[in-house]
Amino acid sequence: MKNLSIFQKLLFSHLFIGICTLLLVAYLFYHSSKDALIERTVAQLSSINHLKKIYIEDYFEGMQQSTQLLARNSPLLELTVAPQASRDTAATNRMFSLLQQEFAYQDLILLDTSLHLLYQQTQSFQFPADTSAKFTEIRQLVTNTLANSHPGEILVDGEYLLFTSAPVKNASGQTTGILLMRLPDGPMEYVLHLRDGIGQTGESYVVGADFRMRSHSRFFPEAAPHDMEVRTLATQNAFTNQTTDHILADYRGVPVLSAYQPLQIPGLPWVIISEIDLEEAMQPVFRMRTIMVGIGLGVCVVIALLTWFVSVPLSARIRELRQVVLQLSRGIWPKEPLIITSKDEIGQMKGAMNQLILGLQRTAAFASEIGNGQLASTYEPLSNEDYMGNALLQMREKLQSSQQRELILNRQRTSALLEGEENERRRISRELHDGIGQLLTAIQFKLNTLDGQEKVRSEIKAILEETIVEVRRISHNLMPSVLQDFGLEAALKSLCTRTAQASRLKVNFSFDTHPDSPPLSQEVSISLYRITQESIHNAVKYAQATQLDIIVDCEPDQVQLRIRDNGIGFDWEAYQQRTTHETHGIGNMRERTYLLGGTFGLNTRAGAGTTITVSVPQ
Incomplete structure (x- = not known):
């Protein structure tokens, strides 16, 4: 309570009883309504989920039966036993077009017993003539479906293809080929996207054992089902036949109400999930919550107005601060920091006033340092809107720029001096070499012509030769010709x-x-x-x-x-x-x-x- 402002203390004391009562009633009413609405919505979702589950299961069962019936068709047997050259391609295509209209499949594929392609009707995907590249997947599909009469799926180029299959047998019961019938995903997509009873955000979709969709998402219609990973709690519970909670996060990360169960389709370990956004399902409860919040705010406003009349004594403490502000407006700093006796608004204002005084003192000290030429001094403005501090920083930058320009001019002058020094070295070197050097050489030649006093002449000659060497050395050091x-x-x-x-x-x-x-x-x-x-x-x-x-x-x-x-x-x-x-x-x-x-x-x-x-x- 010591950290609260006076107004907060008064307000909380007046609001405590009223708000506690209001919150208790609102809590009980809100949660009872919410639980009832969730229970009703989940029951409706479960019913929709169950109906769609039955339709999908019946669809796959019917297509498997159609495949077995089609496998007993005599033209298929003829394709498995007749030589390639003896086929009438046009007639074969016409015959299978009629079969496609009758059985409503997307593509028909006929393989020999070695899993080599004999015929593909619509070329809806690129089936390899030699299945060695996908032999394991095709063999597993054929083995599972023939042994148990189960549908199956193969991942081709990032797309799951659904198949039913049946053996093609001759009159003696010997298997002469294998029929694969690709199922269209349109009927299943149509049922899943029916929106009756699931609101604006409701959705039903199918997920495979690899936690990737087998139907299109209504929220991401352009994305391929295989690209949509659904590793949510709903899919995990559906695969393990568990029910932990119906309020979950979906594959978008959005809270939803969810109903889920596994599909009973042999060979296809799928689950079907029906969901609706929690926000949409809870709209009636949210509206009621908004009304109750409005009522609570109204009560709080009334109590706050009453509390305002109690806050008049605070004006006396505010007058104390007014005197300090007037002194600062005349440039007079208090001799001592303001004493903070509480942590309410008045105490906070005193603390801010102390910080302002310290900031003004730092600004004055910084200005004094700049005036004394200490441009490397650091300073932090009181805020981004501290006009005085920012102006001082700009002045320091201008002075630094001026100092930098002066440094550049000094370097230019130094460069000129060094260049003049090198020119003078060249001149003196030439003078020594061309002037004094030649004179000393001439003296040496003249000395060689003199007769008499051989000892004196030898000493003078030695000194002269040493002088010539020294002059040459000085000339070389001044500016070496090399x-x-x-x-x-x-x-x-x-x-x-x-x-x-x-x-x-x-x-x-x-x-x-x-x-x-x-x-x-x-x-x-x-x-x-x-x-x-x-x-x-x-x-x-x-x-x-x-x-x-x-x-x-x-x-x-x-x-x-x-x-x-x-x-x-x-x-x-x-x-x-x-x-x-x-x-x-x-x-x-x-x-x-x-x-x-x-x-x-x-x-x-x-x-x-x-x-x-x-x-x-x-």
Whole structure:
């Protein structure tokens, strides 16, 4: 009772006696009427079900007798013993057309004793000339029907075909052939679909032992009977001769009243079921229930109106909330949360007011964080209609977009700077090679022409040669000509060779190119070369490595560069915590990779070496 509102408490106390009395009378009256109506409807369904059962059983018995009578017809005996060539096909067809009109079958099939087809009248289905493919089914049908004079069925192409059969015997009583007569399903369908006494939703149908229909459903007339599975409690009870309940769910899952029993047709383990929707059968009771519900609602409305006059004292507590709302309308937040003393409507309103105040405080804090540039702050609006919160989220998105545009501009500026740096490297390399290099070579030639002071001249010559080598090395590092002339593979191979010669590193180099991979652009080649150059520098200077592996894989859609050493490595997370920005070398490699639209990865830990992975699109 503590969780109920004041109005509910008053209402329930006034309604309790009246509603309890009304419910008790309604319950007794409703269930007595319902049980009587169900009993009468089930008795009517059972009667209809029994009449249709008798008709279907008589129909199959009559058709079996007709088949036995037809098997004694002399033209059939002649077909089983006469050679194929001696038949008059036209006369035979005319004769069997008359027999079909008399005996009302759908198709007539004549087999020899080896179950080979001798004659089929209407070709209503494709009967195999050689029955070896269906020999087991046909043999079982013929054996059962001949031994016991029973009808049978065969499943052909998803359709159950009904047959009666009889042996064709000569004058001496010897079996010379076998007659199969296919029965039409029209007479049985006609009887089952008669709607007298079963209302608008009533239905009768036949189910086989495989729990599939043998007649068409009135609710799914286009569906083949074999496609309709009826694994309901009604079919199970009918096959086991049990009666548990008449209110069941049919094959549609709809509650129905059901009457069922097995058909006494030898050779055909079928059951016949008659059903009507429970909703239709119970319409009189439902109408009475609706009337009683209306009366009950009327009583409740009268009592509710009386209760309303008792609820006037609630207005005093509402005035208390009004004062808080007025303060919020002026932007003044209560210093303390509202105290909730009950769980009725007033208590719930106080709880909602506390949530609103907290939500406004979160919104103000979020706006302050955005103003301070903390665009990664998270915020959840109070609801989908929270206009203020959604406006702040839109403002954050616009600021993030502006920040993203600024980042793109910074990258463009960085790309321009790197491009200018490469151009300056080319210019300085040319100046060193074409200017200073040639001057130093000229000095070397001039020095060779001087006579005297051989020792001094040799020392100067050695220093000059060392200077020429150093100038060439600087020029090559600034912009190796082999990169421009022969491409990335030759440049990296030259870089690895020079690194191995100038240090104690063992450098392993691998460059694999897919046949469908396009040629590398100058921009990609220069960037990958600079990244490799920087990585080798770090490995030689800091890693204390003895082996360096450089692997390049050129695929049709991307180029991947992997550089790993067996050096001392370092703690990458600790390094990032100690420094607020990356070193120039690592930052330069990462920036070059991002400018190409690729991904940069660095994997290292203390004592386990370092691996740098760069992937850029082609």
